[in-house]
Amino acid sequence: MRNDLPKSFSVFLLLPQAVSPAKDLPTLLTRGIVAIVDFSRRRAISVVVASLALATLLAVYAAGHLSLNADMSNIVSSDAPFRKLDKEMDRAFPQRTDRLVVVIDALTAEQADSAARALLQQLGQRPDLFKSVQDPIGSEFFKREGLLFSSAKELSQIMEQLIRAQPMIGELASDPSVRGLFHALSLWLEGVAHGETTLHDLERPFTAISDSIESILRGTPRPVSWQALLTDRPPTPDELRRILLVQPILDFGALKPGAKASAAVREAARSLGLTPDHGVRVRLTGEVALSDEEFGSLTEGAGLIGSLSFSLLCLFLWLAVGSPRLVVAILGTLVVGLISTAAFAAAAIGSLNLISVAFAVLFVGIAVDFGIQFAVRYRDCRHRTPDFAEALRTAAGAMATPLPLAAATTAVGFYSFVPSSYAGLRELGLIAGTGMLIALGLNFTLLPALITLLRPPGEAEPVGFVGAARVDRFLVERRRAVAFLAAVLALAGLAVLPRLRFDFDPLHLKNPRTESMSTLLELITSPNATPYTIDILVPSAAAAAGLVPRLEALPEVDRVLTLESFVPEDQPEKLATIADAAFLLLPSLSPAATAPAPADAAVLAATTELGGKLRTLPPSSGGDQTTLRLANALDGVLHATPPPLKTLQAALVGDLPTLFADLRLALSAEPVTLESLPKDLVRDWVTPDQRRRIEVSPKGDARDNATLERFVDAVRSVAPNASGSPVTIQESARIVVHAFIGAGIIALIAISLLLFALLRRALDTLLVLAPLLLAGLLTMVTSVVVGLPLNFANIIGLPLLLGIGVAFDIYFVTNWRAGLDQPLQSSTARAILCSGLTTGTAFGALAVSSHTGTSQMGILLMLALGFTLLCTLLILPSLLALAPRRNLLPQADLVARGEEGA
Structure with a gap:
């Protein structure tokens, strides 16, 4: 009677007829997936048309609803205490937020002054682009009273020289x-x-x-500098440079929110002849320019890098599957999956930030592995089974356990980010985790349908690496030595691990060759322009007067400014x-x-x-x-x-x-009092309700993490409500480190439980995790050795390693449980190696980016991927050879794999 049943049920006949859902979940999973794949084969045209139609709709939806939010402040949760302090300071002094800093350098002080005056007037005529434009040093107040801010001795020398001239x-x-x-x-x-x-x-x-x-x-x-000649002294660097503070109107829906304002500044400078060939250089920096150029550097060379990456991706896919038709099928599935994931991001979040925008590269790098695993297994089954339909069903049965398990564990690795207070990481985890599930579904529906329509030719040769037999034998014969070496590496790594360094300064992630960053590096040593200042908001002038002496007494503090700092000392003598x-x-x-x-x-x-x-x-x-x-x-x-x-x-x-x-x-200077200070100046230090701002500058090199940390801790010991970029940098670092430690622990526990639930043996779960943990340890040790500290960008690679690496180990361990004794000669090894190469291509695109943070992320991901492949292909086979085998997979898996004993 069974001979009369449809051929599509041939795999099911080998499965036990009475199953317990809890005990035989792999068997139930195999039945369902084989049925889905077989349905996609029989209804291939309908599945492909429906998938493409849905992808088109989703692409339109994503294009209309998914935006890019370049506001980096939103990456950390607004509920964090330091973010609340920042928000309070921004509300108190809104004119000091989102500034574009225009730096004017000239050959003479007069030329710098003339350029600043002309540019200030020109920009002031564009209220459609600029909320405000200020020239602090060029204001009438400082031109009239500026000499009073010199020391009495310096002022006397200047006056004597002017009298002589x-x-x-x-x-x-x-x-x-x-x-x-x-x-x-x-x-x-x-x-x-x-x-x-x-x-x-x-x-x-x-x-x-x-x-x-x-x-x-x-x-x-x-030009001749008459200021230098009449005062008989060379101009100081500060006199040859003027700074305009511009608050532009930003468009956060654009890749570069301040692009229009920046372009207007540059065009105004050109129209006024403020160019290097006229002895004037106008450059832009500040948080707006830094953010814009950071996003710009992400796309710099993207066309060339993308084309090269795509070419390498196709090459490695072809090496894996050996057929252009299979390559097209995998790429088609990948594109539909990427569009679907972007649409989910649009619906669930609505915008991408600098961290979550990386989901696209991560999706391509990881989801392509699922397609390679299924396609390579199909090739292997097609070599053993000439019948196309039977080969596709057999491949589905063979991948029914490892592929869902790999997708689930990878998704769990990403979803472990979701509880984090690091909003950028949380959104990345939600998008990428869901993307893994989308990729899994498409690889069991759209991919089989595309393979059916494209109908690649049969396989004449075995798909595995026959030449790896010697390596297989070596790893089995020397299994104890390999295991001992792995243990030694792990112990050595644990000894080095405490030296792992975390660089929490986001400025170190920016491209130092961009105009905004190179300009900032020039300004950073000046106390008047350094971004590493702390702001403290106090309720009154009396509170400020009481706090300032305590701040000035701190050895980590170089200078403390308040509104009172703009009332010069020794005025009677100087005025005389x-x-x-x-x-x-x-x-x-x-x-x-x-x-x-x-x-x-x-x-x-x-x-x-x-x-x-x-x-x-x-x-x-x-x-x-x-x-x-x-x-x-x-x-x-x-x-x-x-x-x-x-x-x-x-x-x-x-x-x-x-x-x-x-x-x-x-020469018409008048006495300066708090009451005579200009309103624009007062507004930067005193709120309408008379709260006062105190600005504290660090002593020493604030770009050194240790110096900055001591500075922040010292100031906060006196003023716990301190805010500003140093506090933001340090607190963000703490949040990120805690977020990743928490995500790593959650991911490890969740993945372990999931593996144990499906593999049903603690030893097998350990065999999956051990090479993965060793790879992670080796990655961190290498970062110590080569001087690559963890930072806000590349730290993503560590929890991500759990998702990528666990998939490779799952494929080997499940094959081993099904009777595979020569893992490196199998089609699984070919799929893992080629999958690693394709994933490495995606990560390599990050590594060659001109954006420093993105490049370091790519480098660490490639290190992690390299050690994952090393541990999977060379360490895991020896561990499997040491472990006692107990077949816990249904007999169907043995038949479907066609690799037992091979």
Whole structure:
């Protein structure tokens, strides 16, 4: 009677007829999966059409509902205490959040000031892109009162030098042109000729003017810094640099939320001529630019890397399955699975962050393994069973236990992230875990249907690695030695493990070659620009006054700022010094009349006159190469065709009117009190309800994790409500480390219970987990040896290792339970090796990314994958040879595998 039954039930006839659901779950699972695969074969066209139609709908849904949230602050749960403090600070001072920092570098202080003023005005005309644009140093308050912030000694030196330059200032103020400059120098030379002064006083102006004229003649104009000449000191780096603080309107639905604002800043700089060829460099940094360029670096070279990865993926798939048709079937299944997972992400979460966006690479890297395992087993069965339908059913029966078990354990590994307070990790776990289940379902439905329609040819040769027989024998014969070596490696790894380092500074994950990061690295040593400052919000001025001395007493603190810090010390003495200088200088700076702009002929005449006097100085005057150099430079101007008079005006005296206006304002300084501070400044330190902000800067190199940790702990010992980036960095690190430890423990326990429930023997469960744990240990030890610390990005690889590695071990252990004695010669070994190569291709795409964090994630994942393959293929066979075998699989599995004893 049984001979009359359909052939599709031939596998079922070998299964026990009376089963206990609890005891014989693998048998029930095999029946169901074989039936599903056989249905997909018989209804292949319907299954493929339905899958493609559903994938199309899901793709449309995902495209319309899945967004990218670039706000990195949302990666950690908003319920964390430090996040609440950050939110409170942001609500108190909203104008200090989401800033774009515009850094302007110029050849002279005047040029930097002029560039900042022009760019500030231009950006202020775009309220559609910018909420606010500020030039803190360039405000009228600091221009008028800035000298009061110098020390009394430094202020006295500046005033003395300005008084010494008063004759030159008077001449230039009455005629701020090249004619006026050259006329003033000619008068000075007359004084030299009559012995009233010396050329030594003119050496620095002559050198600066010669440098400028020679640069003009070379076609690379370099302006003269009259601020440096009049104060008789070189400009400081801070004087050559100006910083604008811009608060842009962000679009968090875009890959780069601040892209439009950044583009507007760059375009404004170009239109104003603020470019390197004009001696000005405008760069962007700050949290907005850093975040935008971080996402940009993720996509940098994505086309080339993606094409190369896809090519390698296809190559390794072809090596695994040996048929272009099977490659197409696996890839088709993979694409549908990826679309379905993205649609789930859209429905369950709605947006992706910097962490959860990695689900796509992880899905491809892991889900492709399921397709390879099924396709390779099909090839092996097709070699043994020429009939296509029977080979597909047999392959389904063979994979009915290991593939669901691998998918379930991998999903459990991902789902272990879900309880985490690390929101980015939690969302990744939910998406990727569900993706594994989606991939499992498609590999038992869509993949068999595609194989049926594509109908790859039969297999003439065995699918396994016949040449691995010697390795199989070696691992069996030397099983004790291999096991001993594994134990030694484990003990050595445990000894090294305490040296594993966690680098919790997110700035270390950014690409240092990007403009925003390279600029930040330049600014980071300045206490006025470092991002490593702590903010403390206190209820009143009295509370701030009581806390500041305690903070200043901490050895880890370099500087403490409050609103009171902007009231200069020793004002009476300084104001008197300024008043004395103003009495002499203001009349010269404010002439009764200013000469009109000269004609070109007048400028050429003044140039000729100055050149002649330089060449006719008597030897007794001390004339040397300095005067000769300037005379030659002037001759170059006169002989140029045409003479570059406009460029000469701009380079030599173009900034003088503005400089003199600023000097007049600085000489009109007034007493500064808390009440006289500008509202914009007060608003950055005091809330409307009179709460005060205290800013604390660290001492030492804050980029060093130990230094930063000591700084945070010290400040929080005095002010537990401290917030800011140092606190965020440290607390986020603690949350992430705890999250991963918790996820690892949950994953290990859940996977162990799941394995024991299905394998029903503790020893077999241990055999699956032992190589996996060794691989994880070796991965961490290697990261110590090569100096690759764990960080916010690559730490994902450790729990992920549980999901990937457990699948490989499951395939070997279940085959071993079914009677497989030469694992490396089997089709399973081929599938595992090729699956590892394809997964490595996906991880390799991460490793070559220009984004430092992504690259380090890829490197650690590849290390983990390499050690997983090593332990699975070389350690596990020896452990299996040592373990007593007890067949716990149904006889159907022995027949379906067709590998017993092979």
